[in-house]
Amino acid sequence: MQYVTEYRDADIVHGYLARIRSIVTKPWTIMEVCGGQTHSLVKHGLLDILPPEITIVHGPGCPVCVTPQSLINQAVSLAIDHQVILCSFGDMLRVPGSKMSLLEAKARGADVRILYSPLEAVEIAKKFPDKQVVFFAVGFETTAPANALSVLHAHRAGLQNYSILTAHVLVPPAIRAIMDDPHTRVNGFLAAGHVCTIMGNSEYYPIADEYKIPLVVTGFEPVDLMQGLYLTIQQLEDGKAEVINQYSRVVKEEGNPDARAVIEKVFEVSHRNWRGIGVIPRSGYAVKEEFALYDAEKKFGLVAQEQENETGCIAGSILKGLKKPKDCPHFGKTCTPLNPLGAPMVSTEGACAAYYHFSGIAE
Amino acid sequence: MCLAIPGKVESIELMYENTVRMARVSFGGIIKQASLEMLPQAEVGDYVLVHVGVAISKVDEEEAHKVFEYLREAGELDELNH
Numbered sequence: 001m002q003y004v005t006e007y008r009d010a011d012i013v014h015g016y017l018a019r020i021r022s023i024v025t026k027p028w029t030i031m032e033v034c035g036g037q038t039h040s041l042v043k044h045g046l047l048d049i050l051p052p053e054i055t056i057v058h059g060p061g062c063p064v065c066v067t068p069q070s071l072i073n074q075a076v077s078l079a080i081d082h083q084v085i086l087c088s089f090g091d092m093l094r095v096p097g098s099k100m101s102l103l104e105a106k107a108r109g110a111d112v113r114i115l116y117s118p119l120e121a122v123e124i125a126k127k128f129p130d131k132q133v134v135f136f137a138v139g140f141e142t143t144a145p146a147n148a149l150s151v152l153h154a155h156r157a158g159l160q161n162y163s164i165l166t167a168h169v170l171v172p173p174a175i176r177a178i179m180d181d182p183h184t185r186v187n188g189f190l191a192a193g194h195v196c197t198i199m200g201n202s203e204y205y206p207i208a209d210e211y212k213i214p215l216v217v218t219g220f221e222p223v224d225l226m227q228g229l230y231l232t233i234q235q236l237e238d239g240k241a242e243v244i245n246q247y248s249r250v251v252k253e254e255g256n257p258d259a260r261a262v263i264e265k266v267f268e269v270s271h272r273n274w275r276g277i278g279v280i281p282r283s284g285y286a287v288k289e290e291f292a293l294y295d296a297e298k299k300f301g302l303v304a305q306e307q308e309n310e311t312g313c314i315a316g317s318i319l320k321g322l323k324k325p326k327d328c329p330h331f332g333k334t335c336t337p338l339n340p341l342g343a344p345m346v347s348t349e350g351a352c353a354a355y356y357h358f359s360g361i362a363e
Numbered sequence: 364m365c366l367a368i369p370g371k372v373e374s375i376e377l378m379y380e381n382t383v384r385m386a387r388v389s390f391g392g393i394i395k396q397a398s399l400e401m402l403p404q405a406e407v408g409d410y411v412l413v414h415v416g417v418a419i420s421k422v423d424e425e426e427a428h429k430v431f432e433y434l435r436e437a438g439e440l441d442e443l444n445h
Contacts, residue, residue, distance in 0.1 A: 001391040003369040003410055003422050007430070015434045036366050063364045089415075091364065117416025119398060142365040145401055146417040156382065194365040197412065197420045220366075227430055249427040250369075250412055250420045259401040259419055349364060 003249070007221030013046075016226035020233055021051050028236050029055045029185045030229060031178065031321045033171055034140075034192035035062030035349025036220050042354040044222045054233065057185075057321030058351035060174050061192060063138045064091045065315065065343040065350050066274045067167045070304040072097035074297070075136050075165055079110035082300055085128065087121040088136035090114040091347045096340065098305075102136075118150035118164070125154060125162035134296045137164040142194040144168055144285055145259035148266035151287070151294045163296040166287055169272055171195050172203045173283035177274075178320055179211045186321050188232040190218040190225070193247040198263075200255030204243045212241045219247040266291055273304075275343060276316035313342030318351055325355040332356060367414035369422050372407050375399065388413055 032038060038058045041047055047056055060066045076097050079086040086102065093103040093114065106112035111131075115121055118135045125133040137147040147164060154162040171192055178184055191204055196217045204215045214235035218228030228246045235242060245251055263285070272284030287295035296302065312330055317323040325331050325344070335341040337353055344350035348357075370388040378385045384399040388411060395413065399405050402418040410422040 001369075002371070003427060004391075012431060012434060019434070019437055034365055036364070089364065116395075119416050139364055142367065142414055142419070145419065146415045149398065149400060149417060153379065153383075157379075192365060194367050194412075194414065194419070197367070223430055227433065246430070248429060249423050252420070256401055256419055258403060262401065347364075 007223040031059045031186045032190040033059035033061040060319040062349040064347040068275045074302045084132040085111045122153045138167040165296040168285035188214040193219045217245045311341040315342040325352040367412045
């Protein structure tokens with residue numbers, strides 16, 4: 001496939017690896033804040049070939065992993081108590097709520113559907129005018145335009161039976177929260193390429209300046225990730241803290257203004273509770289008052305119960321880069337993808353699930 | 364979750380009461396539909412990045428080669444320094 005296959009070329013990956021080996025003199029810890037990058041780094045075995053000086057930690061970049069249990073409970077309540085057609089991306093279904101997951105709700109007869117796109121949920125609402133249809137709108141800035149667009153499609157079609165349960169989170173406030181933690185050991189970041197495709201690079205310059213850390217906007221294929229790491233390590237070794245765009249074939253400096261216009265029409269910035277981390281101010285999106293009819297929380301009078309079940313999951317420390325999955329006493333023992341204690345073991349993009357699937361432990 | 368895949372725009376049609384430009388995008392032969400509402404300049408033959416049914420960026424052909432050129436240049440510079 002064009003623009004995919006050539007970025008998986010082992011010789012180029014090893015070329016960048018040799019460059020990294022030739023310049024690295026000190027230990028550095030680098031964090032990526034994107035579950036897709038976590039998955040790719042582990043799946044392609046890149047973590048195993050990096051020189052011992054480099055430690056990669058995996059930040060809160062998997063939206064499923066940071067969605068609080070209270071929101072899962074609300075989704076389950078919509079499906080079971082309010083009997084809506086609850087539509088979601090597949091990853092959300094197995095995340096445990098306080099009483100059950102959405103998959104268990106489906107097993108009990110609730111109408112829970114896995115969709116590829118929120119726009120499909122609008123079409124379902126058109127097809128079933130007598131049913132309420134709710135899309136569980138999770139995601140980072142990359143997914144926000146599509147979720148907002150579904151509201152605009154529903155609005156344009158005059159639908160009264162479509163709404164979204166919003167769990168949107170933003171990357172820059174999460175990076176700040178990690179750097180504000182006095183225990184942080186992160187020296188530099190791979191910034192999430194597809195988030196910047198929408199938002200552009202401007203939010204990252206003040207972060208590089210304030211915290212004196214390099215940020216390299218990076219793609220998802222092995223060549224991208226290895227070049228992104230090289231550009232980060234090169235800056236660290238040279239004492240630089242700049243924003244560099246490795247993923248320029250896709251990310252424009254200004255991002256995608258048409259996509260941001262859609263976000264700004266439907267959403268406003270709000271505080272968000274991140275599972276395992278807590279409330280981060282102005283770190284997510286909520287539906288604007290103007291579109292309250294499409295806000296499932298308001299429409300169904302849902303109340304957030306913020307209490308989390310105590311399971312022994314150390315997701316908070318993992319998402320902040322303080323610990324790695326294998327530091328957890330439950331990893332691969334009492335916590336597996338089939339019986340997860342916490343969300344990072346559920347989503348294919350969660351750090352624990354990625355380590356589990358590609359470390360050989362499953363065999 | 365932020366997975367987005369590059370594919371080639373094969374055709375474009377107006378859908379939803381002629382309000383939305385929708386593309387048929389080929390991902391190595393597998394065809395999916397994608398909204399072009401956030402990429403109004405996209406045309407047939409372009410490679411676009413698609414995320415959850417929405418095209419979010421056009422792949423820049425010129426920039427796409429840079430990752431390979433950069434490595435070659437870095438190697439040449441290294442040789443000059445030794």
